[in-house]
Amino acid sequence: MAIHLKVFAAYLLAALLTVSASAQKLKYEEQVVGKHNDEVLGVFVNEDDTKVATCSLDETIKIWSLPEGKELMTLKGHLGQVNNLSFSGNDKYIASGSSDQTIKVWDVETGKLIKTLKGHTDQVIGVYFSQDDGSTLIASTSFDKTVKLWDRELGAEVKTLRGHTEPTNNVAYSYDGKYLASCSDDKTIKIWSTDIGKDDPIMNLSGHEAPVLTVLFSFDNKLLASADASGTIKIWNVANGQLIKSIKAHDQLVQDVSFAGDNKTLVSASLDKKVKLWDVESGKELMSMELNCEIWSVDLVLDKSIIIVGCSDGTVRYLRKK
Amino acid sequence: MKYMIKSALFIVMLLAFVTSSFAQFSSTVVAVRGVIMNELTGEPVKLKVQLMDETGKTVNRAFSNSLTGEYYMTGLRAGLTYKCRLVSDEFLVEEFVIHTPNTDKYLEISRDFMVKPLIAGKKIPLKVAPFELRKSKIKFGASEALEDITNALKLNEQVKFEIICYPDSETQVKSDPEITTQRANALRDYFVAVGISPDRISVEGSKQLDPDNPPPTQKAAKGKRYIGTTYVVIKEV
Numbered sequence: 371m372a373i374h375l376k377v378f379a380a381y382l383l384a385a386l387l388t389v390s391a392s393a394q395k396l397k398y399e400e401q402v403v404g405k406h407n408d409e410v411l412g413v414f415v416n417e418d419d420t421k422v423a424t425c426s427l428d429e430t431i432k433i434w435s436l437p438e439g440k441e442l443m444t445l446k447g448h449l450g451q452v453n454n455l456s457f458s459g460n461d462k463y464i465a466s467g468s469s470d471q472t473i474k475v476w477d478v479e480t481g482k483l484i485k486t487l488k489g490h491t492d493q494v495i496g497v498y499f500s501q502d503d504g505s506t507l508i509a510s511t512s513f514d515k516t517v518k519l520w521d522r523e524l525g526a527e528v529k530t531l532r533g534h535t536e537p538t539n540n541v542a543y544s545y546d547g548k549y550l551a552s553c554s555d556d557k558t559i560k561i562w563s564t565d566i567g568k569d570d571p572i573m574n575l576s577g578h579e580a581p582v583l584t585v586l587f588s589f590d591n592k593l594l595a596s597a598d599a600s601g602t603i604k605i606w607n608v609a610n611g612q613l614i615k616s617i618k619a620h621d622q623l624v625q626d627v628s629f630a631g632d633n634k635t636l637v638s639a640s641l642d643k644k645v646k647l648w649d650v651e652s653g654k655e656l657m658s659m660e661l662n663c664e665i666w667s668v669d670l671v672l673d674k675s676i677i678i679v680g681c682s683d684g685t686v687r688y689l690r691k692k
Numbered sequence: 693m694k695y696m697i698k699s700a701l702f703i704v705m706l707l708a709f710v711t712s713s714f715a716q717f718s719s720t721v722v723a724v725r726g727v728i729m730n731e732l733t734g735e736p737v738k739l740k741v742q743l744m745d746e747t748g749k750t751v752n753r754a755f756s757n758s759l760t761g762e763y764y765m766t767g768l769r770a771g772l773t774y775k776c777r778l779v780s781d782e783f784l785v786e787e788f789v790i791h792t793p794n795t796d797k798y799l800e801i802s803r804d805f806m807v808k809p810l811i812a813g814k815k816i817p818l819k820v821a822p823f824e825l826r827k828s829k830i831k832f833g834a835s836e837a838l839e840d841i842t843n844a845l846k847l848n849e850q851v852k853f854e855i856i857c858y859p860d861s862e863t864q865v866k867s868d869p870e871i872t873t874q875r876a877n878a879l880r881d882y883f884v885a886v887g888i889s890p891d892r893i894s895v896e897g898s899k900q901l902d903p904d905n906p907p908p909t910q911k912a913a914k915g916k917r918y919i920g921t922t923y924v925v926i927k928e929v
Contacts, residue, residue: 449837450820470820470837491729491806492819518802524793530726530802 396647396657398677398689403439406432410680412454413626413667416461417501421478422669422678423464424686425452431466432686433478437676439688443481447474453494454540456508459501463522465508467494473510475522487520489527496540496584500564502547507564509550511538517552517562529566534558536581544587549608551594553582559596561611573611577604583625588633593650595636597624603638605650615653619646622664631672639668639679645689647674659689722792723766723800728756728778731806732814736761739780739807743790746773770795776805783807784848786840808844814926815856816841817905821919822882825860828874830882838882841924845888852928854894855879858902858920865899872920873897879922894927 408427415422415436425431431445431452450469457464463484464476473487473494492513499522500507506523517531517538536555543550543564549572550562557578560571580600587594587608594606601620606613620640627638635656636648641664647657663681670677677689728737738758743765745751751774756763768774771794778786786807793799808816820837822830835842845851857875859865876895884890901907907918 447833449831449833489803491731491804514804516804521793524795524799525791526793526799527802528799530804532727 397692398645398657398659399692400659400661401439401688401690402685403434403688404432404441404686406430406684406686408451408684409666409682410684410686411451411666413669413678413680413686414455414457414464415628415669415671415678416457416478417459418461419671421457421461422686423455423457424667424678424680425455425466426680426684427451428684429468431455431464431476433464433481434678434686436671436678437688437690439686445476445481445483447483447486448472450493454496456497456499458499458522459503459505463499465497465499465510465522467497467510467512469493471512473497473508473520475508485522485525487525487527489518489520490514490516492537495537496552498541498543500543500547501545502543505547507543509541509543509552511541511552511554513537515554517541517550517560519550519566531560531562531569531571533560533571539582540584542586544591544608545589546591548591549587551585551587551596553585553596555581557582557598559585559594559606561594561608575606575611575613577613577616578602580623583623584627586627586629588629588650589631590633593629593633595627595629595650597627597638599623601640601642603627603636603648605636615650617648617653619648620644626665626667626669628669630670630674632674635674637668637670637674637677639665641665641682645677645679647677661687720770720796721766721798722768722770722795723764723798724768724776724790724792724803725762725764725800726803726805727761728763728805728807729761730783731808731816737780737783737807739778739783741765742777742779743768744775744777748775768792770799776803778805778807780807782810784810784844784851786844787847788840810848810851810926810929812926812929815904815923816926818922818924822879822922823857823875823919825919826864826868826871828871828878830878835882835886842883842886842888845883845892845924846886849889849892850929851926852892852894854896854925854927855883856896856898856923856925858898858900858905858922860918860920861907862901864920865901869899870897872899875920875922 406426412425433442448468455466475485490512496511508520519529534554538554541552559575561573578598580598585596603617603619605615622641639645663683667680675691743752774790822834855876857872902921
């Protein structure tokens, strides 16, 4: 009996040491790097991890340096809150979507407004540049229930994708440029071909029980992550549309998730004030950190050394790995 | 002398290049496709779509499909500006500008339109608030957001309308009860300044929250920030 107890204690100690070691690996230190005048709604890190852009209810976009956290510029021009933004694959441009029903394209170097794209008939909620360097396409979602594709160079609306029955919340291109994923208040995700000649979705993914607020492909294009208004994250196999993992991740809505460069780690943040890292294969929570603000948006650098969060108190915070 | 001839030749070649490029673009065909919907109900609408070039000449016309609202028009030229006029007895006449992109390949572009019912009593909400939260002045740059409604009111001279503004919150009703009247007046002044007759406009600043679109009671997903609604209400048609 005593031997069994000793063995059990040894196992327990080993397990505790393992947990403590892994927890030590994933400790982050919080730093407020700056502030918008109102809630921060979107965060996007550029391709080479040197800049992060944020957008806000204050109708502006700000660009910050990475890893320093220095505010580089403020972009003004939208007539309503800026709901989301995205760097182009070559990091030269930012596209932003706003309640003023427009998408604006900005030059990252000069901060100049290059184009205003009009065509949505309601607020623009999501916007995403094709990450393919050779592509000039931008996708957007809106309360008007459509997904629209725009050509940055031509300044034209080149396609409207219809099929969602409620407002569309967010959109993402796969990194190989082949697919586009959109999500909606109708609780579904649709995967579309980027072939401009095709009108219907390739796949309809159902399973969420609340409005789906965001979608994102992994860098290797094999996985799709989605998150909803009940705090659930789902991981899908892009090849066949099968649900791989469903995680009850947060107590409140999750507006944003992002993959790390290893394609296995996902960061999520929520209005429940928590930022969490997940192993998408096992569904295991790798890190959880509570901040003193509700979080709308999150992104991270490829090696996970910095997580950037946009908070409802207007602050932009860097969580640096210890 | 030799230098002058060279310069002249260069200019001629440059002009030829620019002219041929322009000719190439302007001969490229562009098509436009989209859906026309009732702005208040989101239902598809059947109406006449008339396409006019920069000189005002009609270059194409079509009807949108009554079941789907879809329309399709081809024969537009690349790099030009067109006016798309939407005509129906049941809706305000509206005109929208379409710029076709400079392209040397056939291109189909997309454009959806929302039209406003021409029925007395109908309340047309301004989807982009021309005011900032808790402020009564029309915000800088709002003319861009007001462009469609301004054009529609200008094109339909027979229509008399009322501007109704609702407060941002219950708190505002108590702390700043005059803000809605101030907002309605500011918008009337704006419409008058851009050429709409003041005789056509009446104003109302509501002291109650908008019954059709009240402020949300809890924090929802983004994009749902609330600024008291402003309506243009059709009074006489």
